[in-house]
Amino acid sequence: MPKRTDLHTILLIGSGPIVIGQACEFDYSGTQACKALKEEGYRVVLLNSNPATIMTDPGLVDATYIEPIIPHAVEQIIIQERPDALLPTMGGQTALNMAMWLAENGILEKHGVQFIGATPEAICKAEGRNEFREAMQSIGLAMPTSTVVSAVEDALAFAKTTPYPLIVRPSFTLGGSGGGIAYTPEQLHNIVSGGLTVSPTSEVLVEQSILGWKEYELEVMRDRKDNVVIICSIENLDPMGIHTGDSITVAPAQTLSDREYQVMRDMALAIMREIGVDTGGSNVQFAVHPETGEVMVIEMNPRVSRSSALASKATGFPIAKIAAKLAVGYTLDEIPNDITHKTPACFEPSIDYVVTKIPRFTFEKFSTTPDLLGTQMQSVGEVMAIGRTFRESFQKALRSMETGTCGLDEPDYTKHSGEPDAVLEKLLQYPSSQRVWFVADALRRGWSEERVQQLSHIDPWFLAQIRSLVTAERNIRKTGRSDMTPVMLRNWKRLGFSDERLAFLLEVTVSQVSKLRREWNVLPVYKLVDTCAAEFPSETPYFYSTYEEENESLPTDAPKVLILGSGPNRIGQGIEFDYCCVHAAFAIRELGYEAIMLNCNPETVSTDYDTSDRLYFEPITFEDVMHIVELERPLGVIVQLGGQTPLKLAKALDEAGVRLLGTPFGSIDRAEDREQFAELLRKLDLKQPRNGMARSLNEAVQIGNEIGYPLLLRPSYVLGGRAMMTTHSEEQLKEFFAEALSVAPEHPVLIDEFLVGAVEVDVDFLGDGERAELGGIMEHIEAAGVHSGDSACVLPPHQLSPESLRTLEEQGRALALELKVCGLMNVQFAIKEGEVYIIEVNPRASRTVPFVSKASGQPLAKYATRLMLGATLEGLGYRYTVPDDYSVKETVFPFARFAGADAELGPEMKSTGEVMGRGESFEEAYMKAQAAIYSTKLSDSRSVFIGVRDVDKAQMVPVAQQLVRQGYRIIATKGTANVLEQSGITDIQCVRMQPGHPDSLHDFLHRGEVALLINTTRSRKRKMDATHIRRLVLHYNLPYCTTVEGAQHYVQSFAKFGTPDRFRYASLPMPEAS
């Protein structure tokens, strides 16, 4: 069946901001889908609120809307663009939910828009808990039994028919709080009654436990002729009980025989048919009992997903691209295999390597949350590695993590008190982000695999692999440098040992290992990812390294540039840097060079083999980069676009004689090194907040007294403000100091004057070494003290004076010229009482680049790449222009995922993603950004809660008055209410923080009466209250302001754009043809 000709325009909805569980894999999928639909000649309209995406690059589709994904916006866009169809399966749960809402409310029918990719009925059947269960029953497949109860008796009755242990999960609580595992009726009684109390709906789910079962996933595709293929099987190293997004996963499945695998395959096919996913990809999860082989269905997603992105990277089969083509009517046999070009896409990839994915966590940023993995996903990113064997791929993945580990390093027991064996036992039983290192250590300490398996439920096959690595490590130590032979070294490299780990075990330096390997010719070869295990020739240059005989990567003679990617997503370094790297690849190709990409993050567009000319899916370590440099001999390497990951390697690469393109390495050091930086500012006669550096507590106290409180403290060389904080007293300073020293003993603590009430401004510059031009100016909405990555900001600035703007530009230019910036530079300024301070200078791309590019319509990362390759600003014809529209960036946070985490903002970055709102006025842009995060909540409720600290109370009066004028009722804490009443505001409802009271805030929230919360409490005494409020806010996902400035802006904007029906939506201007 050829493609449908009755469709002309197709609307695609993206996944919105990056949050835990929904990250940039949807940009990868969405971009593929957009390109595939364009290729087929359709007119494509895209809606996504996330500016840091490749899919929203103007020109990729016919009309790009960076607007909130809310019903009003979608309907207006439908009216404006008249799409014939909506493809809802590319934007994660966000797009699916929105599409379902539109369908249920008749919006699609009203405007004659069809669903393609999946029908509402299929989505409903797959997503609805009961509908899915019934569907599985009807085809004879088992699921863990469960029931929702609102009384302890019902739970006990359920337990009579379902064997213990039982899992109890209260409905709608954060981080699974109030739940647990019951092994006995007594425990069940206790947990359920506790759970019923904390559940806002007084309901808990009681479910049969399948903890410890083996977990599998199949990626399935089906076309409208009912052809079904499995793209990839994935086996989790971690057992059931750990969310699959938090699990270490391996492809293909390793411990299923063909008979068992085919049974699972049959089930997946039956599920696809029963659910009725008729065009596209889905994933199905299974649990398998390790001793009986009993299989249960866990869930299915009728759309592309995180795991489909992983499966695409793992096999070379572009699921989203093919799914988009199936959605418009093609069948699998009509689409060629993207890699071989000669065989059809209707087949099941066979892979001749092993893929390991390891998630990356950020528990260190949420100190009140225990590092404990469970059924709720908490990881913020992931790495993938490819090796010919599990051991090789696993160890490559470990060193890709960038968490300071270079293999199965000996874990740190200092955080755990108690005798090591007892500690280990607990750590194996209650898995944390560190579990594999403890598993290895248990085996290292001579524990039997049986004992480790009983505690961890990790399959013996994986334990045997880890055991053999531990044994190899012992042999390496025993052998030592002097007895080592080339054959041994080669064998160890074949097991995936990094040079760094080998150096540690052999007690030599890394460069000695690296040198010896070159002397002995122990070097990797590169193999192709080709979907077919080499059965057919293939053209697509997608490589991984291994230690074998034949090298398949044969470099061309063309001049080429190597781009180092940004590694796993984490808080502080996310999709924004991948965006820059992708643009670099585009620019390099446009200039006629070959673009070579190196990255290890499977979620990204950069690791789409379509992005660059050659893709190396490898760890980003010095060792791995040098191998590629030596093989490919690029004319230069780009390190300034991938964030800290490549930047950390800059020094070593520079020393190894590798040409770094753009800004000279020395400038990076000058900006990062505190003393050199102070010297630089002195030379240019620029100001920075008063500061000092302390190596001891006494020094810190002394500096504190000199500068005066509050102070900003941070360890040197940090990313995303890690362990950064403000202190308001000597007492706090002492506390922090103890903690900071444990963070990085070799680095001193930096102490800065905290500019209370200052306005922060982020400014991006482009430089060609001789000249520098403004890229964009972003005025922060929160006052100084909130990490720049967490602050909302507006471009162009709406409150800065022309003098200030001129000063920023002049100072930034001076810095760029002095640092010989060639490429991008970001400067953070603070303006207080007309005085301009330099907070930080980064002579590299910062996370602001995508936002500025979208807001200004200027592809900064592309320009930067051209500059790095020798173009001049003049040659580019680049001129900074102030856009007519306002664009506001607002951030989203993962607090709700972390049990007990406080949602307070501070100098340590905690956000995972961003949205952009555009409008003709600041207020519209700001409110759109809010709407993009809080979706439909804006206008539903009629009360606003205010509870602020004393110093802020007076400033709340006009805010409250404004709200009252708009017809909102104020509810407030007693202290705040008093102040507001004194200024003439009446009808204030006093509320209490403690739940259970008739007038507790909890009840107001529960009844859905609160539209907005303003809460700035910081003092220690009030902190418990504040924390409690913020937890509630997270719980109900309401807009909340934790700063006075935030509240002022919110209310001011709210007055004009309190309901979305005042929003106007416009697509981004198309880029001028270059």
Add this chain to the structure above:
Amino acid sequence: MTDGLLVLSNGLYFRGHLLGAPMEATGEVIFNTSLTGYQEILSDPSYAGQIVTMTCPQIGNYGVNPEDMESGTIHAAALVIRELSLVASNWRSTQTLDDWLTEQRIPILEGVDTRALVRTLRETGECSGLIVPVDSQHTLDMLREEALALPLMVGQNLARRVSTRELYAWPTEGEVRFRIVAYDFGIKHNILRLMAQQGMHVTVVPWNTPASEVLEMQPDGVFLSNGPGDPAVVTEAVEAVSQLLGQVPIFGICLGHQIFSLALGCQTYKLKCGHHGGNHPVMDYATEKIEITSHNHGFAVEETSLPNDVRVTHRNLNDQTVEGLESLTHPAYSVQYHPEAAPGPHDAQYLFNRFVTLMQAQGRA
């Protein structure tokens, strides 16, 4: 660990070390792209005389068990892999792969750059090879000469070697609906299991059983099994099938399909690189649906040789080879690939139902 070599008749060689039974082996070197199913593959008689390279790098992970045998023993000559599993981990496993091969006196060449080997075979075609321990007595040149002297697969009647010598019965599970005579050219147990599930009582007969003897048994249908070697030289069977045509419904698989086609007057030829794997897309022209199928064949039917009354029913979408035939004159059809799977997807199992339908249409039930 003994170092071992795989030396190909084209002169290339690959290093590894010998596991399993550390002995020499010779055969046609082929590769299989299935990710699972090594036990079924090794015990499938169609692999007789072949050195099997698995492209999946980790082999032996789930051990072996009595249920997954496709015949009584191992038929492949040797196994070439990247890595043998350290342990066997599966609730059905009763033995490690290593132990099983040691016991059955089959060598494993492990640690091989199997991908490089596959690329070689893909480019130069499947060829003969030998596996030997590395020792000082044999120079590489001597081994190359030895490899070059190995017999080619073309012209070998291997069905004779693997077929049963005596006829035997494979009883149905439950009520007998059909009586089948199955020619054993190297029959896989899963074919028998599936036929038994369909109510067929199967009498398995030696490869060279004359048509008259079969007809004396008055079967409702005749099945032509899979098997190894060159179909063109299994002349007694071709002769028998041509006599059976029109007398009784016939269903053939793999070598059985090739013998059937020869009996119809078609020709067969050796593929440069055979199909061995579990992911081959095949179009069924009757339904225009695609099935993902299990393949294992080094020979194929020459499409240009088809008589007018023979129709192509199935085709491989990768290389367009003929994968299924039916006679327009006689109640008979066959497929080149393996609807019985084991290992592989179950998509094509409907072909056994078609056998039932065919026999019913002939008034046999």
